[in-house]
Amino acid sequence: MIGIIGSGNVGANTAFFLAEKGVDHVTLYDVQEGMAKGKALDMMEAAPIRGYRTTINGTDDPGEVLDADIVILTAGAVRQPGMKRDALFEKNRNIIESYAGKITNPDTKVIIVSEPMDVLTTVFAEKSTLPPRQIFGLGGLLDATRLRFLIARELKVSMENVAAQVVGRHTDDMILLRDYCCVSGMSIENFLSPEKVRELFEETRKAGALIVEMAGRASAYYGPSAVAAELAEAIVMDTGRVLSVSHVLDGQFGIENVALSLPAVIGRTGIRKVVTPSLTPDEIDILKRSAQSITQTIEEADHA
Amino acid sequence: MHKVSIIGAGHVGATAVYYIAEKNLADIVMVDVVEGLPQAKAMDYLHAAPMRQYSVHISGTNDYKDIADSDVVVLTAGLPRKPGMDRMDLMKINVGIAKTAAQAIAEYAPNAIVIVVSNPLDIIAMTVLQESGFALKRVMGMAGVLDATRFKYFIAEKLGVWPGDVMAMVLGGHGDSMVPLSRYTRVAGIPVDELIDAETLESLVARTRTGGGEIVSLLKQGSAFYAPGASAAKMVEAIVKDEKRVVPVSAYLRGEYGYHDIFLGVPALLGKNGVERIIELDLTTEEKAALDESAAAVKDGVDTLRSFYSPG
Numbered sequence: 001m002i003g004i005i006g007s008g009n010v011g012a013n014t015a016f017f018l019a020e021k022g023v024d025h026v027t028l029y030d031v032q033e034g035m036a037k038g039k040a041l042d043m044m045e046a047a048p049i050r051g052y053r054t055t056i057n058g059t060d061d062p063g064e065v066l067d068a069d070i071v072i073l074t075a076g077a078v079r080q081p082g083m084k085r086d087a088l089f090e091k092n093r094n095i096i097e098s099y100a101g102k103i104t105n106p107d108t109k110v111i112i113v114s115e116p117m118d119v120l121t122t123v124f125a126e127k128s129t130l131p132p133r134q135i136f137g138l139g140g141l142l143d144a145t146r147l148r149f150l151i152a153r154e155l156k157v158s159m160e161n162v163a164a165q166v167v168g169r170h171t172d173d174m175i176l177l178r179d180y181c182c183v184s185g186m187s188i189e190n191f192l193s194p195e196k197v198r199e200l201f202e203e204t205r206k207a208g209a210l211i212v213e214m215a216g217r218a219s220a221y222y223g224p225s226a227v228a229a230e231l232a233e234a235i236v237m238d239t240g241r242v243l244s245v246s247h248v249l250d251g252q253f254g255i256e257n258v259a260l261s262l263p264a265v266i267g268r269t270g271i272r273k274v275v276t277p278s279l280t281p282d283e284i285d286i287l288k289r290s291a292q293s294i295t296q297t298i299e300e301a302d303h304a
Numbered sequence: 305m306h307k308v309s310i311i312g313a314g315h316v317g318a319t320a321v322y323y324i325a326e327k328n329l330a331d332i333v334m335v336d337v338v339e340g341l342p343q344a345k346a347m348d349y350l351h352a353a354p355m356r357q358y359s360v361h362i363s364g365t366n367d368y369k370d371i372a373d374s375d376v377v378v379l380t381a382g383l384p385r386k387p388g389m390d391r392m393d394l395m396k397i398n399v400g401i402a403k404t405a406a407q408a409i410a411e412y413a414p415n416a417i418v419i420v421v422s423n424p425l426d427i428i429a430m431t432v433l434q435e436s437g438f439a440l441k442r443v444m445g446m447a448g449v450l451d452a453t454r455f456k457y458f459i460a461e462k463l464g465v466w467p468g469d470v471m472a473m474v475l476g477g478h479g480d481s482m483v484p485l486s487r488y489t490r491v492a493g494i495p496v497d498e499l500i501d502a503e504t505l506e507s508l509v510a511r512t513r514t515g516g517g518e519i520v521s522l523l524k525q526g527s528a529f530y531a532p533g534a535s536a537a538k539m540v541e542a543i544v545k546d547e548k549r550v551v552p553v554s555a556y557l558r559g560e561y562g563y564h565d566i567f568l569g570v571p572a573l574l575g576k577n578g579v580e581r582i583i584e585l586d587l588t589t590e591e592k593a594a595l596d597e598s599a600a601a602v603k604d605g606v607d608t609l610r611s612f613y614s615p616g
Contacts, residue, residue: 144493157573158542158549163471163493180493184550185471186571187488190585239466242492263492265465272464275494 001025002232003065005099006075007036007058009218010113013225014072014232016043019054021233027057029065031075036060067105070232073124076114078219079212085116085171089297096120100127109235109270112137113228115219117170118246119294121259125248132248134270139170140244140261142227147176147204154200155191157183165244166204167261167277169290174261175283176201231266238268242275249291252276253284258291305360306330306544309371309413311405312381313342313364315526316421319533320378320540325349325358327537329544333371334364336381342366368408374416376543377409378536379432382422395424399609402428406435417543417578420445420554421536425478426567426602427609429554433567440556441578447478448552448569449535454515455484458508463499465491474552475591476569476598479516483569483594484509488585542574555579561587563599566606 002023004011007030015026028036040058047054057064065071076092079085092114100123103110108130112121121137128135143166152159161184168175178197181188188197211220234241244263249255252262252274263275279287308324310317313336321332334342342364349362363370371377382398402422409416409432418438420429429445436443451474460467473488486505489496496505511518519528542549553572557563560570560582571583587595 156548158547161471161550163469163490165493177493179495180490182471182488182490182493184571185473185485185488185490186550186583186585190583234466240460240464241466242469242494263494265463275499277494278498 001027001068002070002072002236003068004028004072004074005062005065006030006073006114007032007039008074008078009221010224010228011072011074012039012043013221014074014113014228015040015056017225017229018232019043019047019052019056020050021229022052023054023233023236025055025057027059027065027068029059029062033060062102066099066102068108070109070111070235071099071103072111072113072228072232073099074113074228079115079208081213081216083212086119086297088115089119089301092116092120093123093301096124097127100124104129106130107134109134110136111228111231112246113224115170116297118259118261118290119297121246122248122257122294123298125259126257131270132250135247135259136231136270137170137246137259137261138224138227138231139246140166140168140174140263141231142224143170143174143176143204143207143261144244145223145227146207147181147200150200150203150207151181151183151188151192154196155183165263165277167244167263167279168287169260169294170246171290172205173286173290173293174205175279175286176204177277177279177283180277234266235268235270239266240272241266245271247271247274253279253287255288255291258294260287260290260294306375307333307373308376308378308540308544309333309335309374309416310378310380311335311371312379312422313338313345314380315529316532316536317378317380318345319529320380320536321345321349321362323534323537324540325353325360325362326356327541328358328360329537329541330375331361332363333374334362335366335368335371336364337366339366368405369412371409371416372412374413376419376540377413377416378419378421378540379405379428380421380536381405382428395427395605395609398422398424398428399431402431403435406432410436410438417442418444419536419539419543421532423478424605426554427605429556429567430606430609433556439578440558441580443556444539444572444579445478445554445567445569446532446536446539447482447554448474449538450532451478451482451484451512451515451569452552453531453535455489455508455512458511459489459491459496459500462504462508463491473571474512474569475571476595477602478554478569480513481598481601482513483591483598484512485591487588487591539574543576543578546576548573548575548580550574550583553579555582557582560584561595566599566602568595568599568602
């Protein structure tokens with residue numbers, strides 16, 4: 001069973017995408033009474049048309065989802081126009097930390113979507129008894145998906161033919177890896193000038209904020225939900241997908257106890273293996289700075 | 305609804321039909337010289353439709369007239385390779401079959417895009433191009449998609465990763481003379497040489513080269529058809545859905561990569577117009593040398609073809 005905490009736009013769409021993918025069972029929960037039940041029922045009523053066999057339940061009792069094989073944490077406030085993701089930390093920290101103490105099934109995998117994602121993944125892992133390989137934040141995968149879209153749109157080629165990796169923090173400090181961008185295996189250099197690549201990188205960096213501004217109020221949720229479902233599917237199906245996920249590093253690039261995105265092989269047990277990418281000295285500096293800023297954000301909040 | 309005709313209702317043709325039907329890509333006509341065979345297989349597929357829920361129509365025929373107005377024709381007809389048999393051994397018989405098919409395609413489906421699957425691939429493609437008189441971008445061979453999918457699978461199996469995350473580009477002729485480009489092989493964007501040591505990778509390349517032969521020797525009789533059928537269907541999908549998919553295609557070259565008047569596997573963009581663009585990569589000296597060798601092998605075959613058969 002996949003449990004989803006928070007049945008707002010991200011939570012509900014994640015359930016919907018998971019149903020379309022054909023997982024067995026999804027349970028939605030929300031603090032707002034009735035909302036999870038209502039959305040779950042709405043989705044089930046679409047099942048005869050869409051043909052999914054997934055059962056989707058809604059509940060007002062968080063106890064029903066805490067034991068799930070996978071818990072997807074989408075609860076918390078979302079960004080408003082002009083707001084940085086970090087501004088949400090104070091609001092969302094208590095919610096996320098409270099679940100760290102409640103999720104006690106040693107086999108549960110946790111996917112954190114709430115923002116600021118890397119910081120929340122770090123504090124969740126600190127409080128949780130689960131091993132770090134079972135705790136993920138959604139960051140690099142979403143950024144890489146947006147970059148893939150932008151490259152495919154620019155080149156007018158099928159999106160499935162474009163691969164990309166984005167590592168580091170899910171903020172403007174994300175590290176977009178030019179050498180890992182390719183079309184059907186062929187380096188992006190064969191298709192785009194360095195200037196154009198830089199432009200698309202910049203667009204990717206601003207992609208989340210652009211959606212917040214365009215939509216006027218809500219932040220992006222189709223993209224985040226799609227990648228949350230993708231990651232959950234990779235776990236459930238034990239596929240061995242190679243996805244850039246935020247997780248607590250254990251010494252890569254000299255970084256420990258802080259969650260940042262690096263590519264990893266994903267399976268039923270969580271992270272099977274981390275792939276350490278080749279980074280330039282500049283990129284390593286950015287990664288280290290990102291780690292420091294996360295530590296600092298947490299320390300400042302602790303002493304506030 | 306698009307219309308796709310599959311010439312040759314053997315294992316490869318019938319398996320391609322399966323994938324095309326499951327994805328509801330097009331109405332399908334299966335053509336074969338054996339009376340009753342394409343009709344039987346088409347009927348069998350229709351019997352499964354209520355369960356599998358495809359809505360395309362599938363029919364079988366012995367008459368080329370029924371391919372009328374096809375958007376895509378997949379040519380799989382030809383005798384299969386027997387164990388120990390070289391691809392070139394099949395040439396004479398299969399060229400004759402291709403010649404008849406190409407003339408029929410030109411007559412009844414003059415706007416079709418033709419995907420050649422029959423071996424020897426590069427030579428059959430040349431025969432079809434000559435006999436049909438079609439524009440160059442409308443005749444192509446399926447080889448690289450199959451070689452690449454085998455190579456991708458072997459890499460995924462070795463690394464324990466999802467096969468869908470592996471991308472690979474292969475150049476050159478089919479099978480023994482293909483040129484796999486490890487430089488253009490990646491796992492979720494990560495260059496494969498960062499994940500697999502050179503020696504292991506070389507063994508996977510070698511296994512890919514003989515991938516078809518490995519299946520032939522296991523089966524004792526007959527040759528691979530699931531992966532070939534899936535590869536042909538993938539190309540059909542790219543065309544009927546105008547996907548602009550970048551895949552290795554055996555395409556007619558006019559100076560690309562320095563070759564002329566030859567069908568050779570190259571990266572190309574597939575869409576509703578067929579081979580819409582050939583992508584030219586900067587090859588290293590070693591890669592170019594390997595491709596030269598592959599091209600020479602294909603050229604030899606075509607010269608042999610011309611020695612016993614002149615189009616006209």
